[in-house]
Amino acid sequence: MTDFPDTGLQGDHVLSAVQQTMLIPLVARALGGGMFPGHACGDQHAAELVRRLRVPTEPYLVDRPTVLNILWRTKVMRDAALAFFARHPQAWGVNLGCGLSHYFQWLDNGHNTWLDADMPQSMQLRRHLLAPDTERHRTALVDLRRTGWWQDLKLPQDAVNQPLFMLCEGVLMYLQPYQAQHVLHSFAVNAPAGSRLLIDVMAGCAVGMARWHPSVGPTQAQFYWGIRSLSELTDCHPRLRLLATHSVAASHGWMGIAAEQMWNYWSSTPLYGVVELGVD
Template sequence: MQSRPTQKALPPTSPVPATAVAPRTLPLHAVPSTLLIPLAARAAGDACFPHLACGDAEASRQLRHLGVDVSTYLADRPTVLNVLWRTRRIRAAGRAFFARHPHAWGINLGCGLSHYFQWLDNGRNTWVDADLPEVMALRRALDPPLSPRLRRAILDITHPQWWQALHLPRRALAQPLFVVCEGVLMYLRPAQARQVLAQFATHAPAGSRLWIDVLPQCAVGHARWHSSVGRTGAEFQWGIRHPDELCASHPRLRLLQLHSVAECYGWLGRGLDALWNPWIGMPLYGLAELGV
């Protein structure tokens, strides 16, 4: 999850190294507290919403090692539900993608502490977790090396050349990519969010997929009213008025699917979604699949 000032250090992607750094010695104040919101939901949210349970063993382990109190985040049940819902959606999409492209690469931009490869590792694919230096330092301290096919990259997606910082080999670009960017773009300025989409469309091979979560324009500037995000000082800076805006950044972009979290609330949620859609043009919280 990225909502920090621009960083210029852009070293190459590398296999996950072993580390002996103790997590509790890291300056956690330097890591955005927004990281804890999805971590808390994935580590402990299954008990709140058993029908959306993710069984995230990595999040549970990370939270134990961090030893931080996340009870305030768990009290925000709608956000816990949102995180579990999008995790299950992305996980299902990833499994379907790698069933079609078993040797393909996956990339998690602004990965925070999420760990999709625990579910998507098929023994043949490769995964890259990418985020800012302080986030990746925390990951190195918390995560053991699980596989030579699990890599890390340090980058800042607000940098115009962030795609080059992935240092993807030719074999990665010889087939479609599965890219995730969750809990990130809404914290960027509109021009920055659009350039992330444009960079993906410019460089990703045909058949690639990008999954992002989106907010409506009316949410911009109102993060203080969000029970969890409001505590962090982060602000929502990017939202859209209509789904078509997601494809406006580049002619290759196509909107393949747009899901609404309202589906988790049954007929009442779908009814309310239909009611407010003419006014805001979007779900209150959506998950979009873009393709090239």
């Protein structure tokens, strides 16, 4: 458990193991660009939050592969969102398990609306640190383990009268497989035609291995969901389509490519990647 004595939330603000993992992408986006200039995401907010929370950054930054993975996935997700909003300028975007990330700084086109959603404790910290809701940048409480999580978002009619953009990064691997499958199923059932859901996925061999992960291990969170076949992403509902698969391997050079080629002897999935799902 972590608390933040300098935020004014003393005592009543303690993050659970999985909620603490939000500091990993926060530090990567704040400072990772100095280590990997070609992958810098130019996050205006993350550096300020790291400073205000007095996060000890060194333990996160020594885990260079994770910093690179996060910068890489941020760019993949941001580019997919920009392409989506170019096609649907007035659409809504939803970030499930948003932590302290701030995609709307890059995606606000003056017409779209963005909803950042997370569990109550995480959202309490977020609301304390970031600007209050506005008409086009909103927040919601959601627990993706709940069967009715989609309804909890309380999306208004104008959000679902057109395609919706959703992203969920660094979250589903911490859920039980049936819970992760239910998230995909709910998207398939409820999202309007043309909607997109971007998620990051881990290979099945990572399940149960979080204690060996240099950044996640100290939080004592665990990886419960990984995939052994890409079809596991769409099998739960006939509306679901796998539109794109991105692997981080090449960003890690020849060692990343070699490791993934060995893994691909057993499975066609990336070791770590981002997939874009759509509904017809």
